[in-house]
Structure formats: C-alpha cells, structure tokens
Amino acid sequence: MSDITIKIKDREGVVHEVLAPTDMAMNLMEVCKAYELPVEGTCGGMAMCASCQCYVLSDHTLPEMGQDEDLMLAEAFYVEDNSRLGCQIPITPELDGLEIELAPES
Ligand code: FES
Numbered sequence: 001m002s003d004i005t006i007k008i009k010d011r012e013g014v015v016h017e018v019l020a021p022t023d024m025a026m027n028l029m030e031v032c033k034a035y036e037l038p039v040e041g042t043c044g045g046m047a048m049c050a051s052c053q054c055y056v057l058s059d060h061t062l063p064e065m066g067q068d069e070d071l072m073l074a075e076a077f078y079v080e081d082n083s084r085l086g087c088q089i090p091i092t093p094e095l096d097g098l099e100i101e102l103a104p105e106s
Pocket residue numbers: 029040041042043044045046047048049050051052053072085086087088
C-alpha cells in the first residue's frame with residue numbers, strides 16, 4: 001500500500017478526506033495544494049513563511065520539529081501547542097489516518 005488517508009479540516013470547518021502517496025517524497029503542504037485546499041506554501045516548503053501552518057488533531061507521532069520550523073512558529077500568528085508546518089512533515093505510512101486542521105490565514 002502506498003497511499004495513506006489524511007483528514008484535513010479547512011477554514012470553513014469542512015473535513016476533506018484525501019489520499020496521499022507515501023512514495024513520492026511529498027509533504028503535507030504539497031498534499032494540501034494538490035487537493036486545492038487554501039494553503040499558500042509561499043516559501044516553497046523552506047519553513048520560512050508559516051502559510052502552511054496546521055493544527056494536528058490526532059495523536060500520531062510526527063517527526064520532531066527542526067530548528068527552522070521551531071523558529072518560524074515562534075514568529076507566526078495563531079500558533080497553538082499542536083501547531084506544525086505542513087511542509088516539514090513528510091508523508092510516511094505511519095501517518096495513515098492523520099487528522100489536521102488548517103490554521104487561519106495570517
Ligand atoms: S510552505 Fe512556507 S513554511 Fe511551509
């Protein structure tokens with residue numbers, strides 16, 4: 001199996017259940033964009049814009065936050081304890097069933 005299911009709640013509260021490939025080196029921000037969800041990804045996934053910020057709703061173990069992500073989230077708006085940058089989360093089989101919510105646009 002190379003696709004996993006991810007539930008993404010958009011800013012209107014609508015939940016989108018999407019399939020994401022684990023074998024295409026995609027990250028969560030790119031998956032959102034691929035499904036035309038309103039995620040800008042302005043910096044192209046460099047952890048430099050926070051437009052891909054999302055809240056992690058399920059209790060999946062995610063890759064640890066790198067320094068760049070940590071610093072960016074320290075400056076971003078609407079940051080919560082469960083905030084992550086989607087572009088810093090690679091799509092892996094372990095993330096099957098992940099549930100996230102898009103953070104408000106800043
Ligand atoms: S796309 Fe810019 S921080 Fe993720």
